[in-house]
Amino acid sequence: MDLQFGYTGEFAVNATGGVRQQAAYTDQYLAGATLDLERLAGLKGMTFQVTVTARTGRNLSDDVSLGTLQQVQEIYGRGQTLRLTQLWVNQRLFDGKVHWKVGRMTFGEDFASFPCEFENLTFCGAAPGNLVSGYIYNWPVSQWATRVRYNIDSVGYVQAGAYDVNPQYASTNDTLLPVLFKGSMGVLIPIELAWLPRLAGGLPGSYKIGAWYDTSAVNDVVSDISGNPHVLTGLRPRRQQGRAGGYLSIVQQLTPLADWETRRGLSAFLNAVVASDRSSTTDNQVAAGLVYTGPFRSRPDDDVGFAFGMTRVNSRIAASQALANSLGLGPVAVQGAEFPFELHYTLRPVNGVVLRPSIQYVINPGGTGANPNALVFGFTTSITF
Numbered sequence: 332m333d334l335q336f337g338y339t340g341e342f343a344v345n346a347t348g349g350v351r352q353q354a355a356y357t358d359q360y361l362a363g364a365t366l367d368l369e370r371l372a373g374l375k376g377m378t379f380q381v382t383v384t385a386r387t388g389r390n391l392s393d394d395v396s397l398g399t400l401q402q403v404q405e406i407y408g409r410g411q412t413l414r415l416t417q418l419w420v421n422q423r424l425f426d427g428k429v430h431w432k433v434g435r436m437t438f439g440e441d442f443a444s445f446p447c448e449f450e451n452l453t454f455c456g457a458a459p460g461n462l463v464s465g466y467i468y469n470w471p472v473s474q475w476a477t478r479v480r481y482n483i484d485s486v487g488y489v490q491a492g493a494y495d496v497n498p499q500y501a502s503t504n505d506t507l508l509p510v511l512f513k514g515s516m517g518v519l520i521p522i523e524l525a526w527l528p529r530l531a532g533g534l535p536g537s538y539k540i541g542a543w544y545d546t547s548a549v550n551d552v553v554s555d556i557s558g559n560p561h562v563l564t565g566l567r568p569r570r571q572q573g574r575a576g577g578y579l580s581i582v583q584q585l586t587p588l589a590d591w592e593t594r595r596g597l598s599a600f601l602n603a604v605v606a607s608d609r610s611s612t613t614d615n616q617v618a619a620g621l622v623y624t625g626p627f628r629s630r631p632d633d634d635v636g637f638a639f640g641m642t643r644v645n646s647r648i649a650a651s652q653a654l655a656n657s658l659g660l661g662p663v664a665v666q667g668a669e670f671p672f673e674l675h676y677t678l679r680p681v682n683g684v685v686l687r688p689s690i691q692y693v694i695n696p697g698g699t700g701a702n703p704n705a706l707v708f709g710f711t712t713s714i715t716f
Contacts (some may be wrong), residue, residue: 332371335382337361337715341404341450348696348705349395357388357407359471361715363417376423380434382416383507384471391707398702400613400642400669401461403691403709405452409472410503416471418509430480435473435509438494441480442521442541443578445602450689450709453640453671454618458604459543459578462616462642466496466545466574467519474500474519475511487525487538494519496547517547534584542577549574549610553647560651563658576606595625600638614645620673632679643668644698666698675709685713 340358363382368374390407392399402408419434432441439445439457447455455461460469468474474497480490496519499512523541530536550568555561561568579601586596598621605615620638625631644666652665675689689709696702 332367333365335361335363335365335715337713339406339711339713340388341406341712342710343391343404343450343707344709345391345395345397346706346708348693348703348707349391349397351395353391353395355389355391355394355404357386357390357404357411359406360385361416368420376427378421378423380417380419380421382418383413384416385413386411386471397693397705397707398697398699399671399693399705400644400697401452401671403451403693403705403707405447405450405455409468409501410506412503412506414471414473414506415509416473418473428482430478430482432478432480434475436476436478436494437470437473438467438476438519438521439469441478441490441492442523442543443539443580443602443604445580445582445600448622448636448677449620449638449673449675450687450711451638451640451671451673451691451693453616453642454602454620454638454673458580458602458616458618459576459606462604462613463574463576463606463611466498466547467543468501472501487527489522489524491522492520494521496545516549517545519543519545530583532587534587536583537581538583539580540578541580542575544573544575546573548572551609552612552645553651560654562651562655563660571609574607574610576604576611578602578604595631597621597623608645608647612645612648613642616640616642630678634677636675636677637673639670639672641668641670642698664697664699664701667695669696669698670694675711683714683716685711687711687713 342356344354361384366379368377392402419436421432443457443459456469460467474494476494478492480488482488495515496517497512497515521543526538528536554569555564555566556569581601584598602618608614618640622636624634626635649665652663655661671693673691675687678686691707693705
């Protein structure tokens with residue numbers, strides 16, 4: 332039995348951007364348990380996981396109207412409430428080659444998984460859930476789902492899943508109960524292929540490519556039933572069957588480690604995701620960065636990180652905004668792309684404690700020059716044991 336307890340708090344204050352200068356603090360508490368049911372109950376190859384989270388606090392992006400597409404405090408969101416975040420069993424089959432997982436799961440723990448080592452949401456967690464958060468739910472929101480993974484020796488793995496699509500999972504009702512909500516819209520089906528090489532010199536890497544298809548019937552984000560922009564005609568939106576997208580996630584160690592080192596070195600990452608312009612208000616995102624661990628021999632577990640990214644508003648939406656202005660229905664801001672940058676230093680004074688001051692600069696918050704660029708100073712505290 333492995334018990335987990337954790338706390339993450341994120342402070343942020345804007346030096347520029349928004350309607351006023353202000354500070355905000357938001358946090359998350361976590362309690363979980365992993366049970367080895369083979370050793371506890373004789374169920375060969377079976378593991379059980381349960382995790383509960385609680386979020387509290389305020390969100391600087393909203394409080395001062397920064398207008399950003401992605402939050403400057405990634406730990407905020409999905410209702411400041413208690414949640415059942417994980418409740419699943421994983422069965423290992425065929426000498427561990429196959430892992431079959433069933434229960435309440437978060438999308439990003441299995442698909443497009445990526446750590447949260449930056450405070451801006453652009454660089455944190457599974458990119459599909461950041462881009463199309465209306466139906467792909469990242470931590471701490473879980474859905475009833477199943478996932479099957481096949482491990483390929485010395486190569487990586489291939490996996491596929493099926494997730495119940497229902498907006499009630501993201502609500503604040505019955506958040507602690509393993510409820511199967513009524514009114515499901517469809518099934519989200521992701522697939523992923525991963526290559527996990529060790530390149531020249533034994534440098535570890537992770538290369539993932541994936542795609543998803545959601546069977547739900549949804550509204551077109553621009554067109555009405557006649558194919559014209561519904562913002563102009565007022566007619567009901569056109570309905571379409573299905574919504575889809577794809578992603579690429581790369582993490583690669585760039586410099587070799589000395590014999591005595593376990594973490595020191597430079598690594599790079601790249602995340603890219605695209606989604607259908609028929610059903611997504613933001614349709615692509617790119618994030619890249621560098622992390623150098625062990626900047627000083629006396630601090631082998633500290634790291635310095637720098638990241639930059641882009642989140643783009645659907646160009647069809649931008650075209651309809653421009654059309655509305657040309658017809659005198661505005662003025663409305665014509666949205667394009669938002670460009671965040673973040674630099675941080677991570678201090679690990681003892682095992683399980685992280686202290687991380689950071690600086691963010693967001694160009695064109697919301698994808699428009701109508702919002703002033705935002706300079707945000709942040710500080711993350713994380714304690715896990």
